[in-house]
Amino acid sequence: MKLNRRDFLSASIAAAVAVPPFLAGEPAAVSARLEINPDRRIREIPEDYTGLSYETAELADPRYFSPRNLPLAGLVRRLGPKGVLRLGGNTSEFAMWMSNGATEAANAAMAVEAKEKGWKEPPTPVTPEAIRNLAGFLDATGWTLIWGLNLGRGSPEDAADEAACVAKYAGQRLAAFQIGNEPDLYNMNGLRPKNWEFADYLKQWRDYAGAVRRRVPDARFGAPDVAFRTEWITSFAAEAKDQIVLLTGHYYAEGPPTDPRMTLDRLLHPNPHLEADIPKIMKAANEAQLPFRLAEGNSCYEGGKPGVSNTLGSALWGADLMLHLAQAGYVGVNFHGGSRNAVKAGLGGKLPGASLQSGGPQKYPGAFYTPIAGALDVGFAARPLFYGMMLGGQLAGSTLVESKLDAAGSNVTAYAAESAGKLLVAIFNKEIARSAQVTLEIDGKWRRGRAWLLTAATPESISGITLAGAEVGNDGAWKPADEERLSRGENGFSLSLAPCTAALVFLSD
Secondary structure (H helix, E strand, C coil): CCCCCHHHHCCCCCCCCCCCCCCCCCCCCEEEEEEEEEEEEEEECCCCCEEEEEEHHHHHCCCCCCCCCHHHHHHHHHCCCCCEEEEECHHHHHEEECCCCCCHHHHHHHHHHHHHHCCCCCCEEECHHHHHHHHHHHHHHCCEEEEEECCCCCCHHHHHHHHHHHHHHHHHHEEEEEECCCHHHHHHHCCCCCCCCHHHHHHHHHHHHHHHHHHCCCCCEEEEEECCCHHHHHHHHHHCHHHCCEEEEEEEEECCCCCCCCCHHHHCCCCHHHHHHHHHHHHHHHHHCCCEEEEEEEEECCCCCCCCCCCHHHHHHHHHHHHHHHHHCCCCEEEEECCHHHHHHHCCCCCCCCCCCCCCCCCCCCCCCCCEEEECCCEEEECHHHHHHHHHHCCCCCEEEEEEEECCCCCEEEEEEEECCEEEEEEEECCCCCCEEEEEECCCCCCEEEEEEEECCCCCCCCCCEECCECCCCCCCCCCCCCEEECCCCCEEEEEECCCEEEEEEEEC
16 A cells, blocks of 8 residues: 555654554554764865756757846756856767857758768857856856866867867856766767777877867866766876866766666665775775766666656655765765756757656656756746755755764665754655654754755655745745754654655754
8 A cells, every 4th residue: 555645744753753653554664773973073065066967058059058047047046055067968079169159051051960970969059159158157156167078079179269268258167177078988879989998088188188278278177077987087097187176977876767677766775886986986086186076967867767867756866865975075966957958969869758847748848857947938947856956955065974874774864964063964764665763863962953854745756846845936946934843852853754755954052
């Protein structure tokens, strides 16, 4: 019998109370204990930890990233006063720098070239107008920029000219350039010969970087921005650490979306490949004394999977991933997304199905996994993953502290951090069918508590997602509507979480 989660919401966080009774046949609740030691600091989470990643194809319309696109700017600001916007993706390898601005004739010529060469999508024109507007968008949001240059089909000269324009307009908001998107796949997607390997990539990367630096002497670079070959990250860190300021790579938890094994329950459990890669990446980063940022990632590649990537469950997965990687030492996470057409272009037209969201399937179009869906003609809206990013982003600028969780073998995770004399505790009940009773054990100094819930009707909900009882407006407007007050018991605080629900607890003295 399916769990009626709404029965839990009115009592989802309470002090030292029993979990509400289950309907017949439902499994027993999880009992978990979290010991928090605020005096043992682990590491700081950067203020600009939160990030978004978009396809270069969005720049085909210079109005998309513009300070005049107020709804999109408002939604980005809602994710945090500081963050990192990355432009790149597969379409960066089809981007064509138009130093004098794109014209109808130029666009027509690009379409002919694409047809002659067998490309599924025409190149994206990148113009000074689009870059000027993008710079204004960054000023309007307070975010910085990682800009991807075309290594796949470009030239060092065009990359240098484009980089000079980006540096001119973005100024101090330009965090780094990337040269090439997922170069470890070039020998599989036709961009390079079958025998293309890391040494070939590194040589071409240096040619491009040298050309850029001749035009932009103080240019900063992030690399290698690979899809999955972790050894390219470790090799780049060892051989070219003095040429970059940032190590970068990608991570998609699942895929392809047509694989029936790619389920929400699987997404919510730890990924063994990621767990094996994290120590390798952090070892290379620490030895090179370079930060590592997840420059692009999401739940399921090829645009995401409906019923998984656009659900409440994806919000818990995203927030938990952010904090898990922060605890490991990553300096940021950029979730990929954007408009349906741009992502579809990056996938060679492979994005399947309708884009489901409240207000009708097409009112707020976008890839299934996108945090922000929408288009200029219909407006924009927050998808479930956006809410997870909001929750995880609350810890940006804080310091993680020691916490030990006894989850009793369940799929419950937790993180604790100190910020401005207060403690933030994020707890995720990623069990799809079981509630969780969590006890926060902490010394008596911490006497007051309140909590925000991240929840919806079911784990599969694609709408009706709320954080602290409130939905995010289409312009990013939001404020807590339902903050639960916690009373301290003998050993600390106790709260009950319904299946597939998260809580952000604020503790003070």
